[in-house]
Amino acid sequence: MEAILQVRDLEKVYGGRGSVTRALNGVSFDVRQGEYVGVMGASGSGKTTLLNCISTIDSATAGSIRIENTDVTSLKGGRLADFRCHKLGFIFQDYNLLDTMTAFENIALALTIAKRPPGEVERRAREVAAQLGVEDVLDKHPAQMSGGQRQRVAAARAIVTDPALVLADEPTGALDSKSARALLESFRHMVTELRSTILMVTHDPFSASYCDRILFIRDGRLFTELTRGADGRKAFFDKIIEVMAVLGGEAA
């Protein structure tokens, strides 16, 4: 199947004049349509920088990032904004819902920014809310919802425009284990039933065990890659722990 995301020789250098930090040092990989890919690595490994570059929030120093055959490193201004609202969906660690709006309005907002016809907005927002099981909280404000509900509303907002790629940054980071599990099941549902493609950054092996494939980043390079294949979630989890032990062991 064709790659939705192609990352080639990506480099990101911070600073200059004496104190240079290489956050990314030649990273290449592909993500195919309908894949659920995790990115793991210790703090400072470059995984967040990688996500920021792909999400067009940060700009790469060298290399290319193609999403559905558009090189996002060359986009600017209005075209960049257009690209974000049509091709990308975001899920953040701290939900990032607007506190002045209800859950329904938060989901609908992504559609109105993408300039969808007003008649379609309401129908589509309700449809996606039902798919993620948040139809009961649609009239509530974020302050009235639990963390798990908030994050599922955020997930609904991320996929409501049918983006090519959903980018999730530590989505379970602020959730208790029960809510985290429910959210990860929702992500699974998004991938298998709704044909979403997800790239998720996490440092939590339990969250990562829900993925199809995991990229391990260390010191700005792709360290290794782990594919779930026919393994069950528990077996995959054990493999992840093994790799993490090697990662940590060599780093120490």
Added chain:
Amino acid sequence: MSAFSVAIRNVRKSFKDYGIYFLTVMLGVALFYIFNSIGSQSVMMDLSQNAVMSLMGIETIMDYLSVFVAAIMAFLILYANAFLIRRRKKEMGLYMVLGMKKFRISSILVWETFLVGLLSLAVGLAVGIFLSQGMALVTARMFGVSVTRFAFAFSAAALLKCVRYFGLSFLAVILFNVVNLNRQRLLDLLHADRKTARVARLPFWASVPLFAVSAAMLLYAYRLVLTTGIAGFILEGGQSALTRAVLLGTAGTFLFFFSLSGFSLKLVSRVKGVYFKNLNMFTLKQLDSKFHAAWASMSFVCLMLFLALSAISVGTSLSMAIREYSAAETAASVAVAYMATYIGIVFLISCASVLAIAQLSEASDNQSRYALLSKLGASPKMLSGSALRQILAYFVAPLALAAAHSLVAVKVMGALVEALASLNIFATSLVTGGAVALFYGGYFLMTYRSARRMALRQ
């Protein structure tokens, strides 16, 4: 690094933050100087002994009035300062974590206040001295003489009074900051940007009848004022009508702003074609939460704007009618005209700066909202458009209601002035509109520019 050089760096770095503060103090000082230096303008014209005497009399009245104006300005300066400090709590916390003594942080703050105060005082005085030369033309016109020679009009007394009153205000600011800092706990400072809980809101079914009641109260108050007329108010029985009109108008204004946001938001949200278009939903919700949180202060601002607009209109029309009066009438009328204009402009500036400062105080909350919208794919054009609509509605709503109020008031008071001389409504509204455009518009532009900068900062 000494506290003084840290202060200089801070002022230079956050010059844009200080903008509204600087503008308000500068305008306050300039106005203060102009209206306290009226006596000195006599050097430019040949005035009769009587006229010089009345000019001195006016200056004495201005002297008393200035105590009141100085109190308003001091309040404004403290208000602006409190918001500036609130924005910088985290910075203070960081200084403390790094082991800086409270005394040293205090001295940085003292120096900053001193520097900004000195700068705005100096610029304000320069502007005031410059504009007071032009004021001489107005004074001369009112006394029916022409400016005979150009002489530099300067009043050392007015300058000293500016320095004294504004110096006192800055002293109050410094005291406030030092006491305030000593009362703060480190943990609170570091978590100062944590969000506060939402206010409970008025349900829609309640806001519709309340809005209708407020509209009815206002219309009834207008009718009461218009039918009784100025002559009626002087007669016995008319005064109770006036009292009723004022009470109804005030209560109606408060109720109007209390119910406005809930009412109009629901109305617009029913029109899906508008509500679900671009950032309209976001813009409306922003306005709703702002109007809802600040309905009381917006009502106050509206009432003060009403006084300002009425005062400037009356002051202007009086000054135009003056030439047809006798000498004794002239002196009294010039005094009233100046007082009305002075107070009017001070109120106008106060209102605009209170609105601007309240807007700035939400800047950090708004910045994270705009950053999110940008990530969701809102273009820079959409973001600045939303910022413009928010600030516009926020500034125009109180002004529009105040304009309606003062239209009624001026119509009635105009009858009084018209009885003495023919009133040029057109010229009066031109001057009033000009003052609003200049002062209110200036604050609006400045607030919009800072909001847009916030919206587009990534």
